[in-house]
Amino acid sequence: MRGADYDQNGETIMxxxxxxxxxxAIMAIVVVFLAIIAAQTQMRVAELNYWDSMYSQKLANxxxxxxxxxxxxxxxxxxxxxxxxxxVLPDNYEMWAEIESYTTDLxxxxxxxxxxxxxxxxxxxxxxxxxxxxxxxxxxxxxxxFKVWLD
Amino acid sequence: xxxxRVMADIIGNVAEKDSRKGVLLTLGLAFYCAxxxxxxxxFIEHTIEAREAGNDALxxxxxxGLFESIEKSARDxxxxxxxxxxxxxxxxxxxxxTLANKKSSDYENAISSLEAFAESYAGxxxxxxxxxxxxxxxxxxxxxxxxxxxxxxSYGGNEIIITPSAINFTSYGVRLKVPATVSCSDNLxxxxxxxxxxxxxxxxxxxxxxxxxxxAAGASWVIVNGGNITINISNSALRxxxxxxxxxxxxxxxxxxxxGKEPEVYLQDTLSVALTSPAVSKTARxxxx
Numbered sequence: 001m002r003g004a005d006y007d008q009n010g011e012t013i014m015x016x017x018x019x020x021x022x023x024x025a026i027m028a029i030v031v032v033f034l035a036i037i038a039a040q041t042q043m044r045v046a047e048l049n050y051w052d053s054m055y056s057q058k059l060a061n062x063x064x065x066x067x068x069x070x071x072x073x074x075x076x077x078x079x080x081x082x083x084x085x086x087x088v089l090p091d092n093y094e095m096w097a098e099i100e101s102y103t104t105d106l107x108x109x110x111x112x113x114x115x116x117x118x119x120x121x122x123x124x125x126x127x128x129x130x131x132x133x134x135x136x137x138x139x140x141x142x143x144x145x146f147k148v149w150l151d
Numbered sequence: 152x153x154x155x156r157v158m159a160d161i162i163g164n165v166a167e168k169d170s171r172k173g174v175l176l177t178l179g180l181a182f183y184c185a186x187x188x189x190x191x192x193x194f195i196e197h198t199i200e201a202r203e204a205g206n207d208a209l210x211x212x213x214x215x216g217l218f219e220s221i222e223k224s225a226r227d228x229x230x231x232x233x234x235x236x237x238x239x240x241x242x243x244x245x246x247x248x249t250l251a252n253k254k255s256s257d258y259e260n261a262i263s264s265l266e267a268f269a270e271s272y273a274g275x276x277x278x279x280x281x282x283x284x285x286x287x288x289x290x291x292x293x294x295x296x297x298x299x300x301x302x303x304x305s306y307g308g309n310e311i312i313i314t315p316s317a318i319n320f321t322s323y324g325v326r327l328k329v330p331a332t333v334s335c336s337d338n339l340x341x342x343x344x345x346x347x348x349x350x351x352x353x354x355x356x357x358x359x360x361x362x363x364x365x366x367a368a369g370a371s372w373v374i375v376n377g378g379n380i381t382i383n384i385s386n387s388a389l390r391x392x393x394x395x396x397x398x399x400x401x402x403x404x405x406x407x408x409x410x411g412k413e414p415e416v417y418l419q420d421t422l423s424v425a426l427t428s429p430a431v432s433k434t435a436r437x438x439x440x
Contacts (some may be wrong), residue, residue, distance in 0.1 A: 011437065021176070021177060027179055028181065028184040032184050034188065035191035039193065045434070050202055053209055057212045057213070065220070068220065068223065104260070104261070104264050105264075106267060106268055120207070121171050126275065128211075128217060128273065128275060129216060129217065130224050130269060131227075133226045137167055137231060137232060138227070138232060138261040138265070141224075141264060141265060141268040143273075
Protein backbone atom coordinates (compact mmCIF):
# COMPACT_ATOMS: atom_id res chain seq x y z
CA MET A 1 0.00 0.00 0.00
CA ARG A 2 1.36 3.36 -1.00
CA GLY A 3 1.93 5.92 1.75
CA ALA A 4 0.67 9.44 1.52
CA ASP A 5 2.80 12.06 -0.22
CA TYR A 6 3.73 14.79 2.17
CA ASP A 7 6.17 17.69 2.28
CA GLN A 8 8.71 18.58 4.91
CA ASN A 9 6.11 20.30 7.06
CA GLY A 10 3.91 17.18 7.02
CA GLU A 11 1.25 18.75 4.74
CA THR A 12 0.02 16.29 2.12
CA ILE A 13 -0.59 17.20 -1.50
CA MET A 14 -4.25 16.34 -0.85
CA UNK A 15 -4.97 20.05 -1.18
CA UNK A 16 -3.87 19.98 -4.84
CA UNK A 17 -5.84 16.78 -5.44
CA UNK A 18 -8.96 18.41 -3.99
CA UNK A 19 -8.59 21.41 -6.24
CA UNK A 20 -8.24 19.22 -9.32
CA UNK A 21 -11.23 17.17 -8.19
CA UNK A 22 -13.31 20.33 -7.71
CA UNK A 23 -12.31 21.76 -11.10
CA UNK A 24 -13.02 18.39 -12.73
CA ALA A 25 -16.47 18.36 -11.14
CA ILE A 26 -17.21 21.94 -12.15
CA MET A 27 -16.13 21.29 -15.73
CA ALA A 28 -18.20 18.13 -15.87
CA ILE A 29 -21.25 19.94 -14.55
CA VAL A 30 -20.73 22.77 -17.04
CA VAL A 31 -20.47 20.28 -19.92
CA VAL A 32 -23.57 18.45 -18.75
CA PHE A 33 -25.55 21.66 -18.42
CA LEU A 34 -24.43 22.83 -21.84
CA ALA A 35 -25.53 19.54 -23.34
CA ILE A 36 -28.87 19.68 -21.57
CA ILE A 37 -29.43 23.30 -22.64
CA ALA A 38 -28.54 22.37 -26.23
CA ALA A 39 -30.96 19.47 -26.14
CA GLN A 40 -33.72 21.60 -24.66
CA THR A 41 -33.14 24.30 -27.26
CA GLN A 42 -33.36 21.75 -30.02
CA MET A 43 -36.58 20.38 -28.57
CA ARG A 44 -38.08 23.85 -28.14
CA VAL A 45 -37.16 24.90 -31.69
CA ALA A 46 -38.58 21.66 -33.02
CA GLU A 47 -41.75 21.98 -31.02
CA LEU A 48 -42.33 25.62 -31.90
CA ASN A 49 -41.47 25.28 -35.54
CA TYR A 50 -42.77 22.07 -36.83
CA TRP A 51 -45.71 21.33 -34.56
CA ASP A 52 -46.98 24.87 -35.10
CA SER A 53 -46.25 24.56 -38.81
CA MET A 54 -48.11 21.28 -39.05
CA TYR A 55 -51.12 22.66 -37.22
CA SER A 56 -51.07 25.85 -39.28
CA GLN A 57 -50.83 23.88 -42.52
CA LYS A 58 -53.71 21.61 -41.53
CA LEU A 59 -55.77 24.58 -40.40
CA ALA A 60 -55.16 26.55 -43.61
CA ASN A 61 -55.88 23.52 -45.82
CA UNK A 62 -59.11 22.84 -43.95
CA UNK A 63 -60.28 26.45 -44.09
CA UNK A 64 -59.66 26.76 -47.83
CA UNK A 65 -61.14 23.30 -48.52
CA UNK A 66 -64.27 24.22 -46.54
CA UNK A 67 -64.69 27.42 -48.55
CA UNK A 68 -64.25 25.40 -51.74
CA UNK A 69 -66.86 22.83 -50.67
CA UNK A 70 -69.30 25.59 -49.72
CA UNK A 71 -68.83 27.21 -53.13
CA UNK A 72 -67.48 30.43 -51.63
CA UNK A 73 -64.19 30.27 -53.56
CA UNK A 74 -66.06 29.76 -56.84
CA UNK A 75 -67.74 33.16 -56.41
CA UNK A 76 -64.31 34.77 -56.95
CA UNK A 77 -65.59 37.57 -54.70
CA UNK A 78 -62.66 38.85 -52.61
CA UNK A 79 -64.86 40.44 -49.93
CA UNK A 80 -67.00 37.33 -49.48
CA UNK A 81 -63.97 35.06 -49.33
CA UNK A 82 -62.14 37.31 -46.84
CA UNK A 83 -65.23 37.56 -44.66
CA UNK A 84 -65.63 33.77 -44.60
CA UNK A 85 -61.94 33.26 -43.82
CA UNK A 86 -62.18 35.73 -40.93
CA UNK A 87 -65.23 33.90 -39.60
CA VAL A 88 -63.61 30.48 -39.46
CA LEU A 89 -59.95 31.27 -38.78
CA PRO A 90 -58.97 31.31 -35.07
CA ASP A 91 -58.33 34.83 -33.72
CA ASN A 92 -54.61 34.29 -33.20
CA TYR A 93 -54.04 33.41 -36.87
CA GLU A 94 -53.78 35.59 -39.95
CA MET A 95 -54.14 34.50 -43.54
CA TRP A 96 -53.29 36.01 -46.89
CA ALA A 97 -54.35 34.53 -50.18
CA GLU A 98 -54.14 35.25 -53.87
CA ILE A 99 -56.37 33.72 -56.54
CA GLU A 100 -55.23 33.50 -60.12
CA SER A 101 -58.15 32.88 -62.42
CA TYR A 102 -57.65 31.49 -65.92
CA THR A 103 -60.03 31.21 -68.86
CA THR A 104 -60.70 27.90 -70.58
CA ASP A 105 -57.82 28.78 -72.92
CA LEU A 106 -55.64 29.08 -69.81
CA UNK A 107 -55.10 32.80 -70.20
CA UNK A 108 -55.00 34.82 -66.97
CA UNK A 109 -58.37 36.46 -66.51
CA UNK A 110 -57.76 38.20 -63.19
CA UNK A 111 -55.83 38.09 -59.96
CA UNK A 112 -57.63 38.54 -56.68
CA UNK A 113 -55.78 39.40 -53.44
CA UNK A 114 -57.34 38.58 -50.09
CA UNK A 115 -56.08 40.05 -46.82
CA UNK A 116 -52.75 41.67 -45.98
CA UNK A 117 -49.44 40.04 -46.78
CA UNK A 118 -47.36 39.04 -43.74
CA UNK A 119 -44.47 41.23 -42.58
CA UNK A 120 -41.10 40.28 -44.02
CA UNK A 121 -39.35 37.67 -41.91
CA UNK A 122 -42.56 36.43 -40.32
CA UNK A 123 -42.57 32.63 -40.21
CA UNK A 124 -45.41 31.51 -42.46
CA UNK A 125 -46.84 28.28 -43.77
CA UNK A 126 -47.98 28.24 -47.37
CA UNK A 127 -50.21 26.08 -49.51
CA UNK A 128 -52.25 26.03 -52.69
CA UNK A 129 -55.52 24.65 -53.98
CA UNK A 130 -57.03 24.42 -57.42
CA UNK A 131 -60.72 24.82 -58.14
CA UNK A 132 -63.02 25.37 -61.07
CA UNK A 133 -65.86 27.86 -61.33
CA UNK A 134 -68.74 28.68 -63.61
CA UNK A 135 -72.51 28.58 -63.51
CA UNK A 136 -73.64 25.93 -66.00
CA UNK A 137 -70.28 25.16 -67.46
CA UNK A 138 -66.64 25.39 -66.38
CA UNK A 139 -65.72 28.98 -67.15
CA UNK A 140 -62.59 29.45 -65.07
CA UNK A 141 -59.72 27.36 -63.79
CA UNK A 142 -58.38 28.87 -60.59
CA UNK A 143 -55.52 28.41 -58.21
CA UNK A 144 -55.49 29.93 -54.75
CA UNK A 145 -52.10 30.32 -53.06
CA PHE A 146 -52.23 31.12 -49.39
CA LYS A 147 -50.03 31.89 -46.41
CA VAL A 148 -51.00 31.53 -42.79
CA TRP A 149 -49.16 32.67 -39.70
CA LEU A 150 -49.53 33.18 -35.99
CA ASP A 151 -50.48 36.76 -35.19
CA UNK B 152 11.63 13.01 15.21
CA UNK B 153 10.26 9.47 15.37
CA UNK B 154 7.10 10.83 16.89
CA UNK B 155 6.81 13.28 14.08
CA ARG B 156 7.18 10.47 11.50
CA VAL B 157 4.43 8.40 13.18
CA MET B 158 2.11 11.37 13.02
CA ALA B 159 2.98 11.88 9.38
CA ASP B 160 2.19 8.21 8.66
CA ILE B 161 -1.18 8.55 10.37
CA ILE B 162 -1.96 11.69 8.34
CA GLY B 163 -0.76 9.84 5.22
CA ASN B 164 -3.18 6.93 5.79
CA VAL B 165 -6.07 9.35 6.26
CA ALA B 166 -5.08 11.14 3.03
CA GLU B 167 -4.93 7.81 1.18
CA LYS B 168 -8.48 6.98 2.28
CA ASP B 169 -9.67 10.45 1.18
CA SER B 170 -7.88 10.03 -2.14
CA ARG B 171 -9.71 6.73 -2.78
CA LYS B 172 -13.01 8.40 -1.94
CA GLY B 173 -12.08 11.17 -4.36
CA VAL B 174 -11.35 8.67 -7.13
CA LEU B 175 -14.68 6.95 -6.51
CA LEU B 176 -16.49 10.29 -6.51
CA THR B 177 -14.76 11.33 -9.71
CA LEU B 178 -15.62 8.01 -11.36
CA GLY B 179 -19.22 8.29 -10.18
CA LEU B 180 -19.53 11.83 -11.42
CA ALA B 181 -17.89 10.89 -14.71
CA PHE B 182 -20.38 8.04 -15.08
CA TYR B 183 -23.25 10.41 -14.26
CA CYS B 184 -21.95 12.95 -16.77
CA ALA B 185 -21.58 10.27 -19.43
CA UNK B 186 -25.14 9.13 -18.79
CA UNK B 187 -26.44 12.70 -19.03
CA UNK B 188 -24.47 13.33 -22.21
CA UNK B 189 -25.82 10.13 -23.72
CA UNK B 190 -29.34 11.18 -22.81
CA UNK B 191 -28.77 14.64 -24.27
CA UNK B 192 -27.40 13.09 -27.47
CA UNK B 193 -30.41 10.80 -27.66
CA PHE B 194 -32.70 13.80 -27.19
CA ILE B 195 -30.98 15.66 -30.01
CA GLU B 196 -31.07 12.65 -32.33
CA HIS B 197 -34.71 12.08 -31.52
CA THR B 198 -35.46 15.75 -32.15
CA ILE B 199 -33.75 15.65 -35.53
CA GLU B 200 -35.66 12.51 -36.48
CA ALA B 201 -38.91 14.04 -35.27
CA ARG B 202 -38.21 17.19 -37.27
CA GLU B 203 -37.58 15.15 -40.41
CA ALA B 204 -40.77 13.18 -39.79
CA GLY B 205 -42.57 16.49 -39.25
CA ASN B 206 -41.22 17.85 -42.52
CA ASP B 207 -42.40 14.70 -44.29
CA ALA B 208 -45.82 15.05 -42.68
CA LEU B 209 -45.99 18.69 -43.79
CA UNK B 210 -45.04 17.68 -47.31
CA UNK B 211 -47.71 14.96 -47.28
CA UNK B 212 -50.30 17.52 -46.20
CA UNK B 213 -49.30 19.84 -49.03
CA UNK B 214 -49.40 17.04 -51.60
CA UNK B 215 -52.66 15.60 -50.28
CA GLY B 216 -54.30 19.04 -50.13
CA LEU B 217 -53.48 19.77 -53.75
CA PHE B 218 -54.45 16.24 -54.83
CA GLU B 219 -57.86 16.55 -53.21
CA SER B 220 -58.44 19.96 -54.77
CA ILE B 221 -57.68 18.69 -58.28
CA GLU B 222 -59.79 15.59 -57.63
CA LYS B 223 -62.70 17.84 -56.58
CA SER B 224 -62.16 19.98 -59.69
CA ALA B 225 -62.36 16.83 -61.83
CA ARG B 226 -65.50 15.79 -59.97
CA ASP B 227 -67.08 19.25 -60.49
CA UNK B 228 -66.12 19.10 -64.15
CA UNK B 229 -67.76 15.68 -64.47
CA UNK B 230 -70.94 16.82 -62.72
CA UNK B 231 -71.30 20.01 -64.74
CA UNK B 232 -70.34 18.87 -68.19
CA UNK B 233 -70.52 15.10 -68.68
CA UNK B 234 -74.28 14.72 -69.11
CA UNK B 235 -74.11 11.75 -66.74
CA UNK B 236 -75.60 11.62 -63.26
CA UNK B 237 -74.46 9.14 -60.66
CA UNK B 238 -76.29 8.75 -57.38
CA UNK B 239 -77.36 6.29 -54.72
CA UNK B 240 -81.04 5.49 -54.47
CA UNK B 241 -81.72 3.30 -51.47
CA UNK B 242 -79.45 0.34 -51.91
CA UNK B 243 -78.96 0.90 -55.62
CA UNK B 244 -76.35 2.76 -57.57
CA UNK B 245 -77.99 4.67 -60.40
CA UNK B 246 -76.42 6.01 -63.58
CA UNK B 247 -78.55 8.29 -65.72
CA UNK B 248 -77.64 9.50 -69.18
CA THR B 249 -79.18 10.41 -72.51
CA LEU B 250 -77.98 8.24 -75.38
CA ALA B 251 -76.46 9.50 -77.56
CA ASN B 252 -74.70 11.78 -75.11
CA LYS B 253 -74.33 15.08 -76.92
CA LYS B 254 -72.51 16.66 -73.98
CA SER B 255 -69.48 14.46 -74.37
CA SER B 256 -67.54 17.12 -76.27
CA ASP B 257 -68.20 19.63 -73.47
CA TYR B 258 -66.69 17.22 -70.97
CA GLU B 259 -63.77 16.37 -73.22
CA ASN B 260 -62.90 20.06 -73.63
CA ALA B 261 -63.35 20.88 -69.95
CA ILE B 262 -61.35 17.93 -68.61
CA SER B 263 -58.59 18.54 -71.15
CA SER B 264 -58.33 22.12 -69.95
CA LEU B 265 -58.25 20.98 -66.34
CA GLU B 266 -55.52 18.48 -67.17
CA ALA B 267 -53.43 21.18 -68.86
CA PHE B 268 -54.11 23.64 -66.04
CA ALA B 269 -53.20 21.18 -63.28
CA GLU B 270 -50.02 20.16 -65.06
CA SER B 271 -48.94 23.75 -65.75
CA TYR B 272 -49.75 25.87 -62.74
CA ALA B 273 -48.93 23.94 -59.59
CA GLY B 274 -45.98 25.72 -57.99
CA UNK B 275 -43.86 25.31 -54.89
CA UNK B 276 -41.82 22.38 -56.19
CA UNK B 277 -44.95 20.32 -56.81
CA UNK B 278 -45.60 18.63 -60.12
CA UNK B 279 -48.90 17.12 -61.19
CA UNK B 280 -49.94 14.84 -63.99
CA UNK B 281 -53.36 13.67 -65.09
CA UNK B 282 -54.28 10.99 -67.55
CA UNK B 283 -57.85 11.55 -68.70
CA UNK B 284 -57.67 9.37 -71.81
CA UNK B 285 -60.02 6.77 -70.36
CA UNK B 286 -62.84 9.15 -69.47
CA UNK B 287 -62.56 11.09 -72.71
CA UNK B 288 -62.69 7.96 -74.85
CA UNK B 289 -65.08 5.56 -73.09
CA UNK B 290 -66.09 7.30 -69.82
CA UNK B 291 -65.43 4.29 -67.68
CA UNK B 292 -66.20 3.95 -63.96
CA UNK B 293 -65.23 1.37 -61.39
CA UNK B 294 -67.57 0.62 -58.50
CA UNK B 295 -65.62 -0.37 -55.40
CA UNK B 296 -65.49 -2.60 -53.44
CA UNK B 297 -67.85 -4.51 -55.73
CA UNK B 298 -65.43 -4.45 -58.64
CA UNK B 299 -68.15 -3.56 -61.14
CA UNK B 300 -67.13 -1.75 -64.30
CA UNK B 301 -69.46 0.68 -66.06
CA UNK B 302 -68.31 1.85 -69.43
CA UNK B 303 -69.37 3.00 -72.88
CA UNK B 304 -68.47 1.51 -76.19
CA SER B 305 -67.59 5.07 -77.05
CA TYR B 306 -68.27 8.12 -74.87
CA GLY B 307 -70.90 10.14 -76.67
CA GLY B 308 -72.10 7.01 -78.42
CA ASN B 309 -75.18 4.84 -77.99
CA GLU B 310 -74.04 1.95 -75.84
CA ILE B 311 -73.57 1.44 -72.10
CA ILE B 312 -72.07 -1.74 -70.68
CA ILE B 313 -72.06 -2.86 -67.06
CA THR B 314 -69.62 -5.67 -66.33
CA PRO B 315 -69.49 -7.15 -62.84
CA SER B 316 -66.56 -9.34 -61.87
CA ALA B 317 -68.85 -11.60 -59.84
CA ILE B 318 -72.50 -11.91 -58.98
CA ASN B 319 -72.11 -9.75 -55.87
CA PHE B 320 -75.16 -7.64 -56.69
CA THR B 321 -78.85 -8.46 -56.63
CA SER B 322 -80.52 -6.80 -59.59
CA TYR B 323 -80.51 -4.61 -62.64
CA GLY B 324 -83.12 -1.93 -63.09
CA VAL B 325 -83.51 -0.41 -66.55
CA ARG B 326 -85.75 2.58 -67.23
CA LEU B 327 -85.93 4.01 -70.71
CA LYS B 328 -87.80 6.99 -72.05
CA VAL B 329 -88.16 6.76 -75.80
CA PRO B 330 -89.45 9.57 -78.04
CA ALA B 331 -91.71 7.21 -80.01
CA THR B 332 -94.49 4.76 -79.48
CA VAL B 333 -92.95 1.69 -77.93
CA SER B 334 -93.41 -2.05 -78.13
CA CYS B 335 -91.20 -4.76 -76.69
CA SER B 336 -90.31 -8.39 -77.25
CA ASP B 337 -88.07 -10.47 -75.06
CA ASN B 338 -86.26 -13.74 -74.64
CA LEU B 339 -85.40 -14.12 -70.97
CA UNK B 340 -83.60 -17.15 -69.51
CA UNK B 341 -85.28 -17.76 -66.18
CA UNK B 342 -83.03 -18.25 -63.21
CA UNK B 343 -82.43 -16.96 -59.71
CA UNK B 344 -79.20 -15.04 -60.20
CA UNK B 345 -80.22 -11.52 -61.18
CA UNK B 346 -83.47 -9.64 -60.71
CA UNK B 347 -84.31 -7.72 -63.86
CA UNK B 348 -86.74 -4.85 -63.81
CA UNK B 349 -87.36 -3.08 -67.10
CA UNK B 350 -89.66 -0.14 -67.73
CA UNK B 351 -89.91 1.50 -71.12
CA UNK B 352 -92.13 4.50 -71.57
CA UNK B 353 -92.87 6.13 -74.90
CA UNK B 354 -95.12 8.59 -76.64
CA UNK B 355 -98.90 8.39 -76.47
CA UNK B 356 -98.79 6.64 -73.09
CA UNK B 357 -97.25 3.59 -74.68
CA UNK B 358 -95.07 1.49 -72.41
CA UNK B 359 -93.82 -1.97 -71.70
CA UNK B 360 -92.26 -3.56 -68.68
CA UNK B 361 -90.54 -6.71 -67.50
CA UNK B 362 -89.92 -7.93 -63.98
CA UNK B 363 -88.28 -11.30 -63.69
CA UNK B 364 -85.31 -13.13 -62.24
CA UNK B 365 -82.93 -14.24 -64.91
CA UNK B 366 -80.00 -16.57 -65.14
CA ALA B 367 -76.53 -15.07 -65.19
CA ALA B 368 -75.24 -17.87 -67.36
CA GLY B 369 -77.63 -17.54 -70.27
CA ALA B 370 -78.11 -14.77 -72.77
CA SER B 371 -81.32 -12.87 -72.12
CA TRP B 372 -82.49 -9.97 -74.22
CA VAL B 373 -85.29 -7.48 -74.65
CA ILE B 374 -85.84 -5.69 -77.93
CA VAL B 375 -87.68 -2.38 -78.11
CA ASN B 376 -89.34 -1.22 -81.31
CA GLY B 377 -88.05 -4.04 -83.41
CA GLY B 378 -84.42 -3.42 -82.64
CA ASN B 379 -84.11 0.31 -82.13
CA ILE B 380 -83.03 -0.50 -78.60
CA THR B 381 -81.68 -3.79 -77.30
CA ILE B 382 -81.04 -4.77 -73.71
CA ASN B 383 -78.82 -7.80 -73.24
CA ILE B 384 -77.84 -9.72 -70.15
CA SER B 385 -75.05 -12.14 -70.88
CA ASN B 386 -72.61 -13.69 -68.40
CA SER B 387 -74.09 -11.32 -65.77
CA ALA B 388 -73.10 -8.26 -67.85
CA LEU B 389 -75.76 -5.77 -68.93
CA ARG B 390 -75.58 -4.03 -72.27
CA UNK B 391 -77.97 -1.30 -73.45
CA UNK B 392 -77.64 -0.26 -77.06
CA UNK B 393 -79.71 2.28 -78.95
CA UNK B 394 -79.82 3.38 -82.54
CA UNK B 395 -82.18 6.25 -81.78
CA UNK B 396 -81.05 9.83 -81.60
CA UNK B 397 -82.13 10.51 -78.03
CA UNK B 398 -83.15 7.97 -75.38
CA UNK B 399 -83.14 8.74 -71.68
CA UNK B 400 -81.51 5.80 -69.91
CA UNK B 401 -81.49 5.14 -66.20
CA UNK B 402 -79.66 2.04 -65.03
CA UNK B 403 -79.79 0.89 -61.41
CA UNK B 404 -77.51 -1.74 -59.94
CA UNK B 405 -79.06 -3.29 -56.84
CA UNK B 406 -76.34 -3.85 -54.27
CA UNK B 407 -78.37 -5.61 -51.60
CA UNK B 408 -78.05 -3.83 -48.30
CA UNK B 409 -74.42 -2.90 -49.06
CA UNK B 410 -73.37 -5.20 -46.18
CA GLY B 411 -71.52 -2.28 -44.65
CA LYS B 412 -69.73 -1.58 -47.91
CA GLU B 413 -71.25 1.57 -49.36
CA PRO B 414 -70.16 1.81 -52.98
CA GLU B 415 -67.47 4.22 -54.09
CA VAL B 416 -67.33 5.14 -57.75
CA TYR B 417 -64.04 6.05 -59.40
CA LEU B 418 -63.19 7.35 -62.82
CA GLN B 419 -60.54 5.22 -64.45
CA ASP B 420 -58.45 8.36 -64.98
CA THR B 421 -55.38 8.70 -62.82
CA LEU B 422 -54.11 11.75 -61.04
CA SER B 423 -50.62 12.11 -59.65
CA VAL B 424 -49.21 14.86 -57.43
CA ALA B 425 -45.55 14.79 -56.43
CA LEU B 426 -43.23 16.94 -54.38
CA THR B 427 -39.54 16.80 -55.22
CA SER B 428 -38.03 17.51 -51.83
CA PRO B 429 -38.82 15.76 -49.60
CA ALA B 430 -39.87 13.13 -52.10
CA VAL B 431 -43.57 12.64 -51.45
CA SER B 432 -46.19 11.70 -54.02
CA LYS B 433 -49.77 10.51 -54.32
CA THR B 434 -51.22 8.70 -57.31
CA ALA B 435 -54.81 7.53 -57.38
CA ARG B 436 -57.95 7.44 -59.46
CA UNK B 437 -60.48 10.27 -59.29
CA UNK B 438 -63.33 9.50 -56.96
CA UNK B 439 -66.75 10.64 -58.16
CA UNK B 440 -69.03 9.23 -55.48
